[in-house]
Amino acid sequence: MKKRGKVVSFIEDLKNGATDPYAYVERALEEASRKDPVLNIFITMKSEVPDKLVNGKLAGVPIAVKDNIVTKGLRTTCASRILENFVPQYSATIVKILEREGAVIIGKTNMDEFAMGALGTTSAFGPTLNPINTKLSPGGSSSGSAAAVASGVVDLALGSDTGGSIRLPAAWTGIFGLKPTYGAVxxxxxxxxxxxxxxxxxxxxNASDLAYLFSIISSFDPLDPTSSHNPWGNRIEEIASKEPDFDLLRKLKLKIPRELLNHPQAEEYVIEEFWRKISTLEKEGAQVEEISEPILLKVPQVYYVIAFSEASSNLxxxxxxxxGSRIAELEDNDWDSYYMMNRSLFGWEVKxxxxxxxxxxxxxxYEMYYSLALKARAVIKRKIESHLKDGSLIATPGSLISPLPINYDATDLSKLNAIDAPLMIANLGGFPALTVPTGSVSGTPTSMQFVGPSWSEDKLLSLAKVMEEMFT
Amino acid sequence: MSSEKIIIGLEIHVQLTSLKTKLFCNCSSNYRDMPPNTNVCPICLGLPGSLPVVNKEAVKKALLVALALNMKISNRVSWARKHYFYPDLPKNYQITQYEGKGVASIAREGYLEYYVDGNLKKARIRRINLEEDPGKIIYHTGSMLTSKYSLIDYNRSGVALLEIVTEPDFSSPKEVIAFLQELRSVLEYLEVADFNLEGSMRVDVNISIEGGSRVEVKNIGSISEIEAAILYEVARQRSLREKGIKIEMETRHWDQERKATVGTRTKETEEDYRYFPDPNLPPVEIEMDYLEGIAKEMPELPNAKRERLIKEYGLSSYLSYVITSNKKLAEYFEEVMKYTKIDGEKAAALIVNDLVGWIGQERIKDIGKLVPPAEMANLLELLRKGDISIKIAKETIPELVSGRKTTEVLLSRGWLGRISGKELDEIVERVMRENEKAVEDALRNPKAIQFLIGKVMEVTNKKADPKETYELIVKKIGELQKRTWSN
Amino acid sequence: MSTKERLVNEELIERLSWLSRIKLSVEERERLSKEIVMILGYIDDILSLDVGNEEITHLSEGRLREDSPIYEIEMGRELLGQAILEEGYVKGPKVFKG
Structure with missing residues (x-):
């Protein structure tokens, strides 16, 4: 085995008494205090090593958690002024899992406000900068989590992905990111x-630690009405510790949507690099097929109708x-004017x-837009499923365009469409999707995205290990 | 007084008080008498990141009600969000059910039959919805109108509510009240709600007078208030019409203190609830087997029981109605009748008029504990065999209520045994001899006979049959009168 | 003037601000008008899609829970740490517009 997971190795060393249990966390906190002032990774950061470590699968492992995940006793802001001082007295199920397994949450990462944005720039706490080049956006909305990993502060982070928010920053900072099957976490x-x-x-x-963390966080939760039991048993954990399975490539079938590769905004070097990697995979035995689905270019529009509607209700x-924060005087206002003033604390993108x-x-x-979008969603899901049912994966570049400048004014809808279209397919259909780094071209990271049928994370993560071995 | 037709429709909110937990979370559905904001969790407080999970038993109770109200039941349970901003609504939307937009009420198009002055009526039920109760607002000055701020207790937030919407099938407060009473007894028979709990039934009333706009009066807490609210609102609308003022479609509140409906200054057309399917709650199929299982558990409902009691025990329709309006009372009656062969109507009369009179309406739920059915039956059986008089039976009942046994009461008072026939005749003769003055009074004024009856009762220790005593005295006085005239 | 521009007028902006209970400044109103026209123009791409009748609202099966405390969760007034409390009640705005 050439490449070992850093977390997986640490846990192994810990078991053998070969490492100081506090070493990993101490190093992370030190790195964080050096990198954060430059990159603006964290909204809330811990500075102290915990007094006691919990023994578990992640004992002493530092992890960065996106600030839209609720942490008891630790400020949770969603990068919004409206939650600027919100210290929840309850924890997300996933946080309870991490704590039970001994992970140490070293901070809450910066993000687009309420996860709405692609560049990490809608945060009320200022943008996170890309560790590869601070003039560039790291991608959003999980911008801080990506930067925390890419800058070497931590090897593990949690993000959230509603329309590509894990995978775009993974692509733009050159790390691994997985959007699981809807209901898996x-x-x-x-x-x-x-x-x-x-x-x-x-x-x-790295791919091993990605699989390792996923094996821990994917479980049924009675508190989540859309949570499901996963079908993998120990399979995912085994992938984390096993050698890469190169046999996989001979069984691999990839489908490549022509419309996405031909996107008018797609950058030439991205497409060339993508085909180069595809042909390498082909030489190793993978079957490759181009498919045509014009509706994929309208995936973002369908997504936005649904996402805006749900957001207006959820928020x-x-x-x-x-x-939450309040700016209105309670006794001077009736409830409508009180709400209207307090809610003006949302940032512009959210508003x-x-x-x-x-x-x-x-x-x-409703009929004209919402109902139509739900129908389009059904069509898109069905079409993708029909392409995946023979065991294929859909492959696209991780991003059709290079990381945008941090001060980019996101008004070019065609450019946003190029960012969104490959990524949002997985969210509309509930499919798992994985972004893996494939190296870089003149300092800019390149990557590939694979979309599989629901509950195919075992296959995607095995592929991640193989790709890691081949391309990085 | 003008005589335009009044049109009334109802939206009734019933708390499913028999559930242990709230509709979407673990918190107790019994929030009463708890310090404010202690029966709450992130879910019913709508805290960020919290998610709802549906209580299975709530669905079951709603299906029971749907079957009892003869409704068409949806093939799946689905949920919608209704958006409006209000301080008692933690998420600023309510999870409820809706007809359309890809979701549906749990059941629709049913009916309930009820009686008004002995006439059978039928009210159509448009739909029933399961939904979450909001929190409760109180006002520091005691009044919504003068308070500078509100005080909110979220203990109630998330309790399962069943919303029952009728068609506008009522034309008087009397019909509305008779319907609501029938509905309450049906829901009590189904054991979905306990209406002794304050606030467990709240009603919105839609009222219009013929040709006018519909006015909704919201959140009336008791049946007596409903009558007052309807009368007030009808009078208000009529007076507007007489003055030539247009009646606006609006929502008004019932101010319990002032006994008046108050406008809320929100025009209904401004509302847009933006219903849409709750993305957190995928629909759940209602399997036919499951529904059949529930149908099998369905208890006998008030109307069916009413007719059976008439047939089986020979009850008058009046007493059968009274007995069956309370499930516990009806069960008690039938239990008592297992141990006695007494005429049902007689037993029912004593239970309804005397026993319930002594224990009080609110204690009916404990009637079997207060006076065990066997004890009551024992008393009725002695009455049937003529061992005691009706008067003694009536006077024994309060003693039973205070926990004594029938034989114990009768023996200690010396009430056991009845005096009649020749024995009674002799006693009456003696009493009349010993009370010449009273007899003379009775000859002039028939009302004075009461004194003689009282004397006979005293002498016999109430064992004399009152009716027979009365007849004997009347006969003897009559004979004396004839003699006096013939002299 | 396009249909969208005619639709997006002062009245609509006022209404959306009201439905969302978000107070907007004059500048924000102008900005929103422009951006709504732009975004709706983009979203209108889907109006020409050929779709069936099936609507997808959820990606997983529904689930019901037993009527008993089946999980552990934080409870009580501590959860309202950021609210203004008065004798245990949450102090909220008045609900009558007088």
């Missing part, structure tokens, strides 16, 4: 953006009465998504 305690698509997923510096609860969602769900527009 508990959403309880993940602050909702669009419930029908939100998923928490792992991000890592109604932030009114300053039970929790406009809420209002567009309210518009789409309002009388006269």
């Amino acid at each position: 508990s959403r309880f305690g993940l602050i909702s953006y669009a419930d029908s698509m939100d998923q928490i997923g792992p991000m890592s510096s 109604a609860r932030f009114d300053g009465v039970r929790y 406009r998504r809420i209002m567009l969602g309210a518009f789409i769900l309002s009388k006269g527009y």
